[in-house]
Amino acid sequence: MLRLDAYVIPALDGVVYGLLLFVVAAGLVLCFGVADILNLAHGTLYAVGAYTAAALWNGGWPALLVGLAVAPVAAGAAGAAVAGLLAPVARRDHLAQALLTFGVALAGGSLLVAAFGPDDLPVRVPAALAGTVEVAGHRYSAYRLVFLVAGTALAVLLHAVVARTRAGMLVRAAADDAEMVAALGFSPARVRLGVLASAGALAGLGGALGAPIIGPGPGAAPTVLLLSLVVVVLGGTAGSAGSAGSVGSVGRTLVAALAVGEIQSLGVALAPGAAPFLLFGAMAVVLAGRSLAKSAGPIRTWRPARAWLRT
Amino acid sequence: MSAHSRLRITVGVLAAVAAVAAPWLVDAYGAALLARTLVLGLVAVSVTLLTGVAGLPTLGQTGPFAAAAYACALLGLHVSPAGSIGVVQLLAGATVGALFALLTSPLVVPARGVVLLMITLAIGELVTIAAGRWRPVTGGTDGLTVFAETRPVWGLPPLADDRARYLYALAVVAVVVGGLFLALRGPAGLLLRARRDDEQRLRASGHGAAGLVLAAFVAAGAIAGVAGSLLVTTQQYVSPAEFGFDVATLLLLGAVIGGTGSLGGAIVGTAVVLGARDWLSGILPGRAPLLLGLVFVGAAYAFARRGAEPGLPSLPLARPRGPRFARSRLWRRREPRTAS
Numbered sequence: 001m002l003r004l005d006a007y008v009i010p011a012l013d014g015v016v017y018g019l020l021l022f023v024v025a026a027g028l029v030l031c032f033g034v035a036d037i038l039n040l041a042h043g044t045l046y047a048v049g050a051y052t053a054a055a056l057w058n059g060g061w062p063a064l065l066v067g068l069a070v071a072p073v074a075a076g077a078a079g080a081a082v083a084g085l086l087a088p089v090a091r092r093d094h095l096a097q098a099l100l101t102f103g104v105a106l107a108g109g110s111l112l113v114a115a116f117g118p119d120d121l122p123v124r125v126p127a128a129l130a131g132t133v134e135v136a137g138h139r140y141s142a143y144r145l146v147f148l149v150a151g152t153a154l155a156v157l158l159h160a161v162v163a164r165t166r167a168g169m170l171v172r173a174a175a176d177d178a179e180m181v182a183a184l185g186f187s188p189a190r191v192r193l194g195v196l197a198s199a200g201a202l203a204g205l206g207g208a209l210g211a212p213i214i215g216p217g218p219g220a221a222p223t224v225l226l227l228s229l230v231v232v233v234l235g236g237t238a239g240s241a242g243s244a245g246s247v248g249s250v251g252r253t254l255v256a257a258l259a260v261g262e263i264q265s266l267g268v269a270l271a272p273g274a275a276p277f278l279l280f281g282a283m284a285v286v287l288a289g290r291s292l293a294k295s296a297g298p299i300r301t302w303r304p305a306r307a308w309l310r311t
Numbered sequence: 312m313s314a315h316s317r318l319r320i321t322v323g324v325l326a327a328v329a330a331v332a333a334p335w336l337v338d339a340y341g342a343a344l345l346a347r348t349l350v351l352g353l354v355a356v357s358v359t360l361l362t363g364v365a366g367l368p369t370l371g372q373t374g375p376f377a378a379a380a381y382a383c384a385l386l387g388l389h390v391s392p393a394g395s396i397g398v399v400q401l402l403a404g405a406t407v408g409a410l411f412a413l414l415t416s417p418l419v420v421p422a423r424g425v426v427l428l429m430i431t432l433a434i435g436e437l438v439t440i441a442a443g444r445w446r447p448v449t450g451g452t453d454g455l456t457v458f459a460e461t462r463p464v465w466g467l468p469p470l471a472d473d474r475a476r477y478l479y480a481l482a483v484v485a486v487v488v489g490g491l492f493l494a495l496r497g498p499a500g501l502l503l504r505a506r507r508d509d510e511q512r513l514r515a516s517g518h519g520a521a522g523l524v525l526a527a528f529v530a531a532g533a534i535a536g537v538a539g540s541l542l543v544t545t546q547q548y549v550s551p552a553e554f555g556f557d558v559a560t561l562l563l564l565g566a567v568i569g570g571t572g573s574l575g576g577a578i579v580g581t582a583v584v585l586g587a588r589d590w591l592s593g594i595l596p597g598r599a600p601l602l603l604g605l606v607f608v609g610a611a612y613a614f615a616r617r618g619a620e621p622g623l624p625s626l627p628l629a630r631p632r633g634p635r636f637a638r639s640r641l642w643r644r645r646e647p648r649t650a651s
Contacts, residue, residue: 107601
């Protein structure tokens with residue numbers, strides 16, 4: 001019992017980490033699945049949100065709310081700017097898109113360091129959130145508990161938006177068949193702009209909420225980008241021949257994000273130093289299993305997004 | 312002999328003479344820098360093999376490069392501390408690189424396009440992180456220093472200074488690139504280019520795509536592995552910083568600048584990119600990433616537009632389009648819906 005007890009806190013941390021990754025990775029899934037873009041500046045958009053929040057927060061409640069409102073707007077605007085830069089690049093030109101977004105990430109990271117300094121920015125949350133509370137005999141950070149609630153609410157909200165609203169319907173349709181959506185009269189350029197701006201807003205919101213967890217600093221952008229890439233890979237990009245392939249559902253992205261969070265937290269507690277190998281292993285198992293499942297069955301054109309659209 | 316091919320031969324001979332004479336035009340430090348550029352250029356050649364020739368965009372060639380470099384460093388430290396043999400090191404590097412590609416092949420072989428970019432990026436980054444964390448074996452972020460001298464083959468004197476090490480790297484790179492060039496002139500090159508241009512048609516004419524893609528990845532892994540062993544020989548030091556995300560993107564940029572599937576172009580492109588980076592950080596310390604980022608954006612525009620112009624070499628992924636749909640932005644090629 002005592003041995004098990006020692007892993008309660010890392011497990012809870014893993015859930016918090018996973019929810020944070022879910023918010024950020026949801027933006028990446030959107031870029032990737034709908035606009036068919038690998039946005040290498042996504043981690044930088046997280047950093048924009050985190051820096052904005054940290055700069056605005058002064059330890060009071062009004063500042064906290066202002067920060068939470070402004071950070072997604074700032075990062076969303078940055079995402080729209082990326083969409084503007086990408087406008088002249090052809091939709092199929094993935095290599096140019098990767099080079100361009102990486103250039104934006106480099107330049108953006110450099111500008112953030114120039115504006116806020118090379119050290120990690122201190123993050124001041126209200127005193128009530130900064131302390132710890134007692135949970136089942138353990139002391140746990142109050143902020144992370146609140147984040148747990150907020151993150152869960154966000155996941156439910158995202159699912160509702162994608163499943164129930166008109167915008168969500170457009171997103172699902174564009175992920176499934178972008179040409180058909182274009183033929184129905186939705187300008188692909190505007191869809192792309194909307195998608196990249198929303199993805200940026202999600203990254204920015206993740207950055208603001210996650211500032212006390214993965215703090216604003218030069219190391220935040222690459223860490224967040226890599227982990228959310230792994231989440232996207234695990235959560236549902238069928239490695240099929242078509243690159244416009246499938247986007248995982250919100251639920252599958254959430255499960256993948258929680259798995260990565262647990263690997264990063266519980267996995268490190270159980271087997272220190274093994275986290276990168278565990279992430280590798282998880283990716284290998286999931287992708288190999290998926291390609292096996294695909295080649296085995298007679299249904300070869302099954303794509304989750306399509307099945308999902310019909311429900 | 313046409314004027315064009317005569318020009319190509321002249322340029323090639325001049326480049327070869329310049330490459331051999333280069334270490335005497337600079338100091339020892341310059342020779343070491345040149346050797347490093349050559350090594351990264353060889354990795355860029357493996358990127359070009361995948362991205363330009365086979366149409367499989369990759370950001371993960373730092374993976375086999377790093378695995379082979381660490382394997383060769385450990386070989387030099389623990390197996391032959393008195394002095395290693397270059398040929399053995401090269402074979403070990405190539406084997407480890409090919410094995411790495413083989414082991415990660417279930418992840419990459421079914422993927423195409425942007426999914427492949429994403430998966431290879433994750434693999435490369437995870438290798439770098441693992442190298443930084445696995446302290447007992449890799450020395451963590453401090454890296455490994457290998458002082459053992461290398462003899463190219465049994466019986467030759469050891470490579471004593473930076474100039475000798477550069478010439479050794481040059482010879483190895485020339486042999487590998489020459490061999491690859493000859494191999495790509497044969498049926499292997501035809502098949503790879505055919506896969507790049509239209510995979511469905513390749514399958515329809517009876518060739519298996521999965522085996523071809525696997526072979527391309529293993530060959531590229533072996534080439535990156537040779538580069539890893541050269542890295543240990545030339546700079547006698549490895550650390551995770553050599554294999555970061557930024558290096559992977561620099562290599563991709565070098566390969567893109569070099570032109571579609573041009574092996575020599577990949578080396579020249581990498582040299583240009585590395586030179587620009589070092590020059591920028593020399594004249595503007597602290598602001599170099601900003602300018603380098605702008606270079607990336609500019610290069611993306613310069614090379615993205617080229618694909619649309621008829622008669623100019625296209626970016627590896629900007630496929631030739633049919634005349635009917637050439638101007639329509641809504642149209643995109645219909646990808647095969649079936650899994651491999």
